Amino acid sequence: MSVDVIATEYLIRADILAPGLVEGLYLQGSVALGDYRPGVSDIDFVAVTEEPADPGLVRRIHRDMPRRPYFDGLYVTWDDLRADPATRPPGPAVHENRVQPESRFERNLVTWHVLAQAGVAMRGPQRPEVFTDWPALAASTRENLESYWRPWSRRLRSQPVSLGTWAVSWGVLGVSRLRHTLVTERVTSKSEAGRYALRSYPGWERIIEEALRIRCGGPARYRNPFRRRADLLAYLDYALDPDGPPDAALVR
Incomplete structure (x- = not known):
């Protein structure tokens, strides 16, 4: 429906x-x-x-x-x-x-x-009166990267098995979404954040395209699930490092 x-x-x-x-x-x-x-x-x-x-x-x-x-x-x-x-x-x-x-x-x-x-x-009204506070949202977004995504990445690393499609899409697009939100100062979608990461993070196109493929459809970018797992973990390390992505100065 x-x-x-x-x-x-x-x-x-x-x-x-x-x-x-x-x-x-x-x-x-x-x-x-x-x-x-x-x-x-x-x-x-x-x-x-x-x-x-x-x-x-x-x-x-x-x-x-x-x-x-x-x-x-x-x-x-x-x-x-x-x-x-x-x-x-x-x-x-x-x-x-x-x-x-x-x-x-x-x-x-x-x-x-x-x-x-x-x-x-x-x-109801097309635009109801809603409380917003960008500085507070930005602070909680940074905190979420540290308190949820960094431990989540460590837990994945402790599992010596291939990872399913859910983990790839959730991890790559989830972290990219928070970084994109901090750069644009608005809440952004997972797909929009994935496209942003493709433009902004050279060298990581394959795992980002795979995450977008899982969400939006298209041909698989990997045949070896363990290669995909390794690239996912490496991307998470890169995207969660404040000195890694080129937008690092914008998200501090």
Whole structure:
């Protein structure tokens, strides 16, 4: 089913089971950033209510939603959107069709910035009032490179086996995306970041093209999975080194 069909089905279910609850519905993530890939991407949403949503109602609404693609997201109030998400309480969220009553899933500056940049309004104001703070987002992006991606790379290195396609796409495009976000001062998509890396990081074209191929389609760039593993690990070392990529001065 298409993104529009699934979002419309959700709104119909919400209006039948909880009339008046959902005052705004916005699509963020890959849909908003122009990088939605059928069969690969999930549909990320932010549902806006006047008062905090009751988790029981949220469960009823999502109980019979399509299993794939996942319709993942969170329930917030208009006041939540106007404030720093770090200062607001947790609330209902849906992740891989599981409702989490009190969750911080996607309640962060990345989501708020994507909504402000390019959120797709299915219901509510086209451009709702959303809190943004680029210096804070840049700081958390740098912290994410150190606290998540560097340990993730070390864990991969400790596994003496070939790696599947997921690890290649997730690693190459994930790290490239954060670097590109820091350079452009906006949240960018994985595919856009991959194309940026192709232009900016000479000598690494093969592994970057392979990551883009896994996400977007096309012929494989490797026949030997262990060669691909070695190139992935080497690229991660390069991209995570502040003195490595040519944009290093921009991301400090």
